Amino acid sequence: MRTGLTDHSAPAPDDAMHGAGDPGEGGRITIDLDALAANWQALNARLTGDGECGAAVKADCYGLGSDQGLATLWTAGCRTFFVATPQEGRATRERLPDATIHILNGLYPGAAEFYVAHGLRPVLGSMEEVAEWRGFIAGRSDPPPAGLHVDTGISRLGLSLHQARTIAAEPTSGFSPGLVMSHMACADRPDHPMNKVQLDRFQEATALFPGARRSLANSAAIFLGSDYHFDLARPGITLYGASASELPQARLRPVVTLESRILQVHELKRGETIGYGATFTAPTDMRVAMVSAGYADGYLRASGSTDEKRGADAWLAGYRLPILGRVSMDMSGFDVSAVPPDVAQRGAFVELFGANIPIDETAGCAGTIGYELLTGLGRRFSRRYLPVLTARGES
Ligand SMILES: *Cc1c(COP(=O)(O)O)cnc(C)c1O
Numbered sequence: 001m002r003t004g005l006t007d008h009s010a011p012a013p014d015d016a017m018h019g020a021g022d023p024g025e026g027g028r029i030t031i032d033l034d035a036l037a038a039n040w041q042a043l044n045a046r047l048t049g050d051g052e053c054g055a056a057v058k059a060d061c062y063g064l065g066s067d068q069g070l071a072t073l074w075t076a077g078c079r080t081f082f083v084a085t086p087q088e089g090r091a092t093r094e095r096l097p098d099a100t101i102h103i104l105n106g107l108y109p110g111a112a113e114f115y116v117a118h119g120l121r122p123v124l125g126s127m128e129e130v131a132e133w134r135g136f137i138a139g140r141s142d143p144p145p146a147g148l149h150v151d152t153g154i155s156r157l158g159l160s161l162h163q164a165r166t167i168a169a170e171p172t173s174g175f176s177p178g179l180v181m182s183h184m185a186c187a188d189r190p191d192h193p194m195n196k197v198q199l200d201r202f203q204e205a206t207a208l209f210p211g212a213r214r215s216l217a218n219s220a221a222i223f224l225g226s227d228y229h230f231d232l233a234r235p236g237i238t239l240y241g242a243s244a245s246e247l248p249q250a251r252l253r254p255v256v257t258l259e260s261r262i263l264q265v266h267e268l269k270r271g272e273t274i275g276y277g278a279t280f281t282a283p284t285d286m287r288v289a290m291v292s293a294g295y296a297d298g299y300l301r302a303s304g305s306t307d308e309k310r311g312a313d314a315w316l317a318g319y320r321l322p323i324l325g326r327v328s329m330d331m332s333g334f335d336v337s338a339v340p341p342d343v344a345q346r347g348a349f350v351e352l353f354g355a356n357i358p359i360d361e362t363a364g365c366a367g368t369i370g371y372e373l374l375t376g377l378g379r380r381f382s383r384r385y386l387p388v389l390t391a392r393g394e395s
Contacts, residue, residue: 004098005071026292026330027260027381030354031064032241035253037076037388039239042252043222044077050229054080056218056236058088058104063375064240064256068385070095073239075388082234086111089120102147102179106157112136116144123181125149125157130167134175147179148209152201153194154185161205168208179232180205180212187220187228188245195224206230219244242370243360256374257354258381260293262346265336268324274333275325279306282324286337289321291350294330298377299352301327302366312365315356317343 044053055078056062061069070081070092080100083089086108089101103115106125112133115122124130124146137143148167151158158181159167167175182202186192199216206214214230219238221228223245238244241255268274268282291314295301304326305311311323314334321334336344353362353373363373 004096005074006095006097022382025261025382027258027297027352028349029377029381029383030257030259030386031068031383032253032255032257032386033068033072034386034388034392035241035255036064036069036072036239037392039241039252039255040073040076040078041392043219043233043235043238046222047229047233050226051231051233052080054078054082054100054102054215054232054234055239056082056104056234057092058082058084058236059375062236062240062371063377065383065385066091066095072388074099076392080232082236086114086118086120086122089115090118093118093120102181104149104157106149107133107146121145121147121178123147123149123179124177125159127159127163127166130159130175137174140174143174145178146175147181147215148177148212150180150182150202150205152182152198152205154183154198156183158182161201164205164208177209177212179215180209181215181234184216184218184221184228187218187224190224190245190247195221195228199227202230220250223247223250237371237374240370240374241359242363242374243358251358251360254355254359256359256377258293258299258352258377259349259354260291260297260299260352260381262289262344262348262350263292263331264346265289265341265344273325275304276328277326279304280325281307286324286335287339287341287344288324288333289316289336289344289350290331290333291352292330293332293352293381294328296329296378297380298373299327299332300363300366300368300373300376302368303327303362304332310365312352312362313357315351315354316348319343320357321350 047053055073060066082102084105103122107122107129149158150164186194215232217228217233219235243251268286268288270284273281293299303312314321319339324333353359359370363370
């Protein structure tokens, strides 16, 4: 019997996954919840002895869907969750009544009551926020928990070390953080000198608050080694199957597959161009598959090709398909010249990223990262969730 989950219905396996699918759908996003659970457990195992593994679940679990994502992470064993905004916190609380939920964006003005009503913990990130929170908790015998964000070099949110010392020197103020947190700027590059600088500053900051738990590591920092783990890690992207770091071991199981249908296959004669702007000219006679995926679906416009620049590849039955010309709002063209005509045919599904084309490769072709591709996936594609294998849950 599962506890702590508002909705305990396990996502049903979708029989359409390997069949023809909904005849009306252009494309489909398949989310492998077993891979999500396995990735959390792999990170948790990496931290054993070095602290707890939480999860960053902001932006609808990085676009995967919070309903399924939160239930999967909770069942895998995760108990501490990080979101960006208080509204995301409330939505998380509705699904996970017993979870610990931290609000990374800090305290929103006038919203302290909202946090308390939904059991959300602000990570206070400026002196103004600390002052507002102190005012709110003044006189309470049992002040609600809050964390403190100290900036160690990324210069986004967080108190300076100097400000943190000021806070620590005023213990009579009634505020003592339950968590001290900081965020890494360059953890994806293990050789970057900023990493050690931030680590040293974080140690200095946390020494000021000996009673607080300490959290520094995002996904990439977990792979920098146990010095960076502290009491609580907050991985996001690695859970969702994209790469966090230059290190190859920082990529775990792929979670998301994007596939879309071939609308038609047609000839492109040598010298003919394709798409808006006529940016690609066929160097030889080719066969083109027009696929039902465009930038309105989150398939990024910058993935296209020109005569000078290769773009993203798709995949079909063992063949890589180079993109031809620009991505339009609702469709993109791919070269299927090498694919047998009975395989590359109207209605067939082409993989845009997934097990065969890594999401990081597709994102890289568009000059961006897996995070942006995942969180930008549109609402037009149908979604199917592959269930957690029973052996993995309910530990
Ligand atoms: C998003 C975020 C994380 C998770 O980062 P990943 O790189 O996805 O692991 C952790 N901490 C903070 C403060 C964040 O904003």
